[in-house]
Amino acid sequence: MVTTNRGQPALFEPSPPYALEVNDINVCYGTSRAVLDLNLKVPEHTIVALIGPSGCGKSTLLRSMNRMNDFVTAAKVTGEVLFRGSNIYGKDADPVLLRRQIGMVFQKPNPFPTSIRKNITWGPSINGYQGNYDELIESSLRRAALWDEVAGKLGESGLALSGGQQQRLCIARAIAMDPDVILMDEPCSALDPGSTLKIENLLLELKERFTIVIVTHNMQQARRVSDYTAFMYQGELIEFGPTDGVFETPKQDLTRDYVSGRFG
Amino acid sequence: MSNTHGMTPINSAIFGGSLRIQGEKKALTYQARATWQPRHRWRAFSSKLFKISTFLATLLAIAALIYLLHSIAGQGLERLSWDFITSFPSRFAAKAGIKAALWGSAYLTLLTAAIAVPIGVGAAVYLEEFAADSKLRRFVDINIANLAGVPSIVYGMLGLMLFVRLCNFGRSLIAGAATMSLLILPIIIVSAREALKTVPMGIRHAAFGLGATKWQTIRAHVLPAALPGILSGIILSLSRAVGETAPLLMIGALSYMAFLPESLQDAFTVLPIQIFNWSTRPQDEFHVAAAAGIIVLLALLLTVNALAILLRMRYQRKAQW
Amino acid sequence: MNQGVFLNISRVKIAHIEEAFVKKALFLCAALSVIVTIGIITVLLGETIDFFRVVSLGEFFGTATWAPMFEPRQFGIWPLVGGTFLITFGAGLIGIPGGLGVGMFLNEFAPASVRAIIKPLLEILAGIPTVVYGYFAVTVITPALQQLLPDTEIFNAASAAVVVGIMVLPMVASLCDDALRAVPRSVKEAGYALGATKCEVAIQVTLPAALSGVIASFILALSRAFGETMAVTLAAGSTPRLTLNPLQSVQTLTSYIVQVSTGDTPQGSIEYKSIFAVGMLLLVVTLLFNMLAYVLVKRFRSVYE
Numbered sequence: 001m002v003t004t005n006r007g008q009p010a011l012f013e014p015s016p017p018y019a020l021e022v023n024d025i026n027v028c029y030g031t032s033r034a035v036l037d038l039n040l041k042v043p044e045h046t047i048v049a050l051i052g053p054s055g056c057g058k059s060t061l062l063r064s065m066n067r068m069n070d071f072v073t074a075a076k077v078t079g080e081v082l083f084r085g086s087n088i089y090g091k092d093a094d095p096v097l098l099r100r101q102i103g104m105v106f107q108k109p110n111p112f113p114t115s116i117r118k119n120i121t122w123g124p125s126i127n128g129y130q131g132n133y134d135e136l137i138e139s140s141l142r143r144a145a146l147w148d149e150v151a152g153k154l155g156e157s158g159l160a161l162s163g164g165q166q167q168r169l170c171i172a173r174a175i176a177m178d179p180d181v182i183l184m185d186e187p188c189s190a191l192d193p194g195s196t197l198k199i200e201n202l203l204l205e206l207k208e209r210f211t212i213v214i215v216t217h218n219m220q221q222a223r224r225v226s227d228y229t230a231f232m233y234q235g236e237l238i239e240f241g242p243t244d245g246v247f248e249t250p251k252q253d254l255t256r257d258y259v260s261g262r263f264g
Numbered sequence: 265m266s267n268t269h270g271m272t273p274i275n276s277a278i279f280g281g282s283l284r285i286q287g288e289k290k291a292l293t294y295q296a297r298a299t300w301q302p303r304h305r306w307r308a309f310s311s312k313l314f315k316i317s318t319f320l321a322t323l324l325a326i327a328a329l330i331y332l333l334h335s336i337a338g339q340g341l342e343r344l345s346w347d348f349i350t351s352f353p354s355r356f357a358a359k360a361g362i363k364a365a366l367w368g369s370a371y372l373t374l375l376t377a378a379i380a381v382p383i384g385v386g387a388a389v390y391l392e393e394f395a396a397d398s399k400l401r402r403f404v405d406i407n408i409a410n411l412a413g414v415p416s417i418v419y420g421m422l423g424l425m426l427f428v429r430l431c432n433f434g435r436s437l438i439a440g441a442a443t444m445s446l447l448i449l450p451i452i453i454v455s456a457r458e459a460l461k462t463v464p465m466g467i468r469h470a471a472f473g474l475g476a477t478k479w480q481t482i483r484a485h486v487l488p489a490a491l492p493g494i495l496s497g498i499i500l501s502l503s504r505a506v507g508e509t510a511p512l513l514m515i516g517a518l519s520y521m522a523f524l525p526e527s528l529q530d531a532f533t534v535l536p537i538q539i540f541n542w543s544t545r546p547q548d549e550f551h552v553a554a555a556a557g558i559i560v561l562l563a564l565l566l567t568v569n570a571l572a573i574l575l576r577m578r579y580q581r582k583a584q585w
Numbered sequence: 586m587n588q589g590v591f592l593n594i595s596r597v598k599i600a601h602i603e604e605a606f607v608k609k610a611l612f613l614c615a616a617l618s619v620i621v622t623i624g625i626i627t628v629l630l631g632e633t634i635d636f637f638r639v640v641s642l643g644e645f646f647g648t649a650t651w652a653p654m655f656e657p658r659q660f661g662i663w664p665l666v667g668g669t670f671l672i673t674f675g676a677g678l679i680g681i682p683g684g685l686g687v688g689m690f691l692n693e694f695a696p697a698s699v700r701a702i703i704k705p706l707l708e709i710l711a712g713i714p715t716v717v718y719g720y721f722a723v724t725v726i727t728p729a730l731q732q733l734l735p736d737t738e739i740f741n742a743a744s745a746a747v748v749v750g751i752m753v754l755p756m757v758a759s760l761c762d763d764a765l766r767a768v769p770r771s772v773k774e775a776g777y778a779l780g781a782t783k784c785e786v787a788i789q790v791t792l793p794a795a796l797s798g799v800i801a802s803f804i805l806a807l808s809r810a811f812g813e814t815m816a817v818t819l820a821a822g823s824t825p826r827l828t829l830n831p832l833q834s835v836q837t838l839t840s841y842i843v844q845v846s847t848g849d850t851p852q853g854s855i856e857y858k859s860i861f862a863v864g865m866l867l868l869v870v871t872l873l874f875n876m877l878a879y880v881l882v883k884r885f886r887s888v889y890e
Contacts (some may be wrong), residue, residue, distance in 0.1 A: 100780035110771035113794050123779035128303050177779055266890035307782050314784035321686025328751050329710045335725050394608055408618050413875035415812025417839055421864050425628045438646050446621055477604040506713025510814040536716045543720045543819055551724060558717050
């Protein structure tokens, strides 16, 4: 157990409506617990940052929000995550349907080894998108700030792009699905500062339409980009609140130590 | 407002429920949600179908194996006896035995190993440790890959012209062993090279740093480390050699032998050829004998492979970094 | 105390001489592989050229009757090629989808414990000698076929095709499994994250990404079936016949070679030389198949390295 100056955890409730409500989530890998009794409410149209040292469970928490942990056979998840009022871990809940509404961008850019066009249209096509695909491609790429760079070369392989461009392609791919929430797992950690800046600006525009939960180990990024910040340590939620509050006037000693760089 | 698409309530809530947002924030240029038709039932069904068909394919493959072994055992087990193993073949099915074939196989395999293993491992060591990565070496690599894919009967033709005729060995044990050596040489070379590749470069560098020559390093450190893999490869190739029929048919291994080969120049026969010969006879009793012969052959192969696994485990324990 | 260790020049000299000697010996071993290839080509080519001095290329490739032992002698290769193709095609029908299915099952659905059982079983299937498969075809498959379809002859192509298919299935399964495993997990995860089902990711994401490796496995399987000897010799018969009917007996390139060389055809005769021409054709076709597969595998590897 983490010893902090808390008799009560620093519970903060943002105002509804919520895109996601995480209630008493526990994730265990075999005997070790990665996420403990976590409660979190993610408001709509905001950017929530999950920060914390390596191994604190932030990626695990993120992946449990769209049931990507289902693919790890050793992982056991208890608790509930409410999306649109229903528990995504409910008995009959279909994870495939869920992931249409909650998309994900991964740490290392992972475009499909096909053309840029196919990367964007594949998700919508298997999910039965009925509209105009060319418009979809253009609008998704514009919103990912990639259209100008690839407009004439949609038939080229996605793998031929630079790292930063590939990641923006992955963001465009996620946007094309028109989800409610986009989960991002350290999306800029494999990129150079220039691409990172481009993507951060992108996020600020995207929150008009989507709700974004972003895991980041870069505290400055969290400050720049997010509305709310959740600080995790060893699987527990230590503090959650508006970003400025968490960084400037943290309520927990542990939070203050982390954001001031005492440990990391 | 929401179309349930035939889903359970929880899924239709997740999929089709309305998002409680303030209307003004909704960007007008985004596609309206109604333009998606997910065909959810069909997709879930086809996913199930996929799972079932791949499972079925696996089940059928395993079933084929079991059925094959079972039917052969059924046909041949009762014919199996000590007499069967110690008798020579005969015109009378009831008296026929595999003595000559069994010993022939044993001799042939040992001889083949004696020829092919040193040459194969030697070639692998040269190609992996000494030869620089040049066009010539890549040509040799392709060449060996091609040789591995040549049908075994072509090796038989080579053996016939080269060993039986040109070298004048005749239809003898030595001709057979030489032919089989050529056949399994690519397999040994490829698997030995793979084994050598797994030895970390650090070992070699450490030895060079102590002033050792390449050969000293290889002999003392690299080869022992690669031994489990090399042994596996050798056993794999010898298993293949034990089961081969066509090349030996071409070089003239006998199908009827009433004595054991005594010297390298003697005629010989092997288990697969004996089995082949009995299978082609019209009488059912010979088929039964063939089945019994197959059981012996498979038992032999099983033993050889089990030996391989044991040896591999033993040497892997010894080679601890 | 240390004087002797670093000044032991003679020992170092011996080591170098030994090294030079060993290097030469090992070089010869490696060179042998090239010599073997040259040997095969020379042997086949020599006799083939002799053969074509008597039988014209036009007759060989242009006519469709193969009757080397009857009068008048005819050497049209197509019945043998047809027989081989019929069996190869049939074997492919069984081995290729079956092997791909098993490969996909191992990759997508099988937990580690199940894999640990199935992979060795597949290796056993692959290690069974071909003469055993031939026996199985004659004693089990053909009677079963005859019960099902009474027109089936005692020697027939279908029986051989079935067992050769079973024979190549493990090869396809194992190679496809390797190719599918090589697709990075992150690419598959990207597919799942877009709301795709397992079937959709497996077929529309993983399989295309692994395609050249998978196709290479198909080609290798067909090549193996093409060169298969014992199973077809036992099960398919020795009637050179150009037919699409798998229930009849046919003769393949390989079983013709066996038939002549185990018979009492005199050595210098033209029928005897014909086996080398047939062998040459066999060699060329399988070599082409294998080279194609090799090129595909190399191209596949380079995508992910």
